[in-house]
Amino acid sequence: IMFHYKCRNNIYPKTDGKIVRFHVPDDKVSWNSPYPIYNPTLFTSKCIVGQPWADLDLNASDFQPNWNSIDGYVNRISLTGMYEIKNGYPLNPCGRTGITGRGVLGRWGPNHAADPIVTRWKKSKNEHVFNKNSDKPILQFVAIQRKDSGEWALPGGMVDSGEVISTTLKREFMEEAMDLLQKSEEDAVKIEKEIEEIFNEGVEVFCGYVDDPRNTDNAWMETIATLFHDEKGDHVGMLKLHAGDDAVGVKWVDLDQNLKLYANHISFLEKIATKLKCHW
Ligand code: RP5
Ligand code: MG
Ligand code: MG
Numbered sequence: 001i002m003f004h005y006k007c008r009n010n011i012y013p014k015t016d017g018k019i020v021r022f023h024v025p026d027d028k029v030s031w032n033s034p035y036p037i038y039n040p041t042l043f044t045s046k047c048i049v050g051q052p053w054a055d056l057d058l059n060a061s062d063f064q065p066n067w068n069s070i071d072g073y074v075n076r077i078s079l080t081g082m083y084e085i086k087n088g089y090p091l092n093p094c095g096r097t098g099i100t101g102r103g104v105l106g107r108w109g110p111n112h113a114a115d116p117i118v119t120r121w122k123k124s125k126n127e128h129v130f131n132k133n134s135d136k137p138i139l140q141f142v143a144i145q146r147k148d149s150g151e152w153a154l155p156g157g158m159v160d161s162g163e164v165i166s167t168t169l170k171r172e173f174m175e176e177a178m179d180l181l182q183k184s185e186e187d188a189v190k191i192e193k194e195i196e197e198i199f200n201e202g203v204e205v206f207c208g209y210v211d212d213p214r215n216t217d218n219a220w221m222e223t224i225a226t227l228f229h230d231e232k233g234d235h236v237g238m239l240k241l242h243a244g245d246d247a248v249g250v251k252w253v254d255l256d257q258n259l260k261l262y263a264n265h266i267s268f269l270e271k272i273a274t275k276l277k278c279h280w
Contacts, residue, residue, distance in 0.1 A: 002208070003029065004094045006263055007215035012043060013149060014104055019043050021098030029095035031084075040217060044101040053158070054106035058088055067109060073161035078110045079208045079222045089218045094209055097217050105219040106158075114168040115156030115225040115265070117205065117272060118142040118177075118198065120233040122254060131256075131279035138254050139278035141269065142241065144176045145249030146262055149213070153262035155247065156223060165224050170199050179244025198235045202226040205271045211264040225268040229276065255280065 008029070012019035022040040027033060048054040055074075056063035065071055067090055068082050084091045089100070090109035105111045122129040122138040129138050144155040157172035159165060170192075174180035178191055205227050212221035230236040243250040253259065255269055257280050273280035 002094060002211065002264070004097070004209075004211040004215065006211045006213045007097045007220075009098065010213070012099055012103060013213050014045070014047075015043075019099065019103075024096045024098050031091060031095055035096070038096065040096075040098050040100050042101045043099050043103055043216070045104045048102065048104060048106050051106060053161070055102075055108050058108060065108065074107065075112055075159070075161075076107075076109050079224070083109060092215060092217050092220050094211075094215075094220070097215050099216045100218055101216055102219040103216045104214050105216070105221070108219055110222045111219060112159040113156050113210070113221055113223040114159055114165050114172065115154040115206075115223050115268065116142075116169040116173045116199070116202075117154060117225055117227045117268065118173065118236060119227065119229045119255075119272065119276070120236045120252075121231075121278075123233065134279045136277065136279040139273070139276060140252040140254055141272075142173075142177050142236075143251060143253040143261070144243060144247035147246045147248045149262065150248075151260070151262040152249075152253065154225065154265050154268070155250070156225075157246075165226075166199070166202070169202065169226055170195050173199075175245040176243070176247040177241055177250045178239065179242040181245055194235070194238060198228050198230060198239075202228050203275075205275070206268045213263065221263070227272055227275075229272075 008024045011017050028035040067076055067085055069076055080093045083093050119139050119141045122140050131138055143152045146153050155173050155176040159168045174191055174195055180188055180191055206225040210221040210223050241250045259266055
């Protein structure tokens with residue numbers, strides 16, 4: 001299991017600076033290290049209350065979640081293994097975050113997402129472009145700019161209840177990187193066909209906990225990141241990228257270890273760099 005940073009020692013997102021996380025030094029992240037003065041704020045955002053995709057409050061008498069299992073339409077199984085329940089609250093498997101409650105996340109415990117990583121080789125006049133320092137070919141991936149934080153990220157999103165991951169991967173890419181929701185029926189059908197070809201052979205590169213700035217002690221993000229690499233680049237070359245839904249920008253980005261990306265998305269890309277032996 002990984003160590004988390006982006007969900008510690010900062011201001012909780014989307015709260016106008018009002019919700020400050022309790023300080024958690026590195027040696028107090030683990031639930032096994034005693035931290036008697038630990039007194040995190042309880043915060044569940046109003047924006048999730050009553051949403052169809054969100055759980056009820058844990059105090060609600062008609063809310064009886066089945067932790068660590070498929071609970072009706074809700075997948076409460078963590079990709080990291082069994083998580084603990086303490087005083088009725090699921091515990092973040094990576095340890096303390098400085099906030100209890102759900103923050104802006106809908107589910108108590110794991111919140112499942114999927115991240116498509118669409119890649120091609122950088123080319124100039126049909127030839128690979130190499131980085132001068134590493135002497136390796138440069139890989140490009142599709143990144144979106146998130147509306148919530150302004151950061152560049154993979155075009156991922158939440159798995160709808162009952163949805164299969166392969167559907168989430170396609171749907172989120174089409175919504176965020178191709179603006180599917182604003183297209184005519186005719187154009188939407190075309191986009192879906194193009195996507196079908198690119199997304200039929202994916203390789204899972206990461207599966208587990210995401211160091212997401214929205215995580216709390218009782219709610220956290222998990223993802224399955226899948227690589228769709230177009231070796232010749234002729235399929236993805238046809239795609240008309242257009243930011244949509246919760247994205248305000250979209251572009252092909254040259255892969256490099258110094259990129260600043262949302263959550264720990266750069267670590268998924270590092271695995272791809274190793275796999276495809278590209279510049280990093
Ligand atoms: C991250 O948040 C995941 O890796 C995924 O990219 C994203 C899903 O949340 P939304 O984009 O739906 O906010 O943790
Ligand atoms: Mg989305
Ligand atoms: Mg998204």
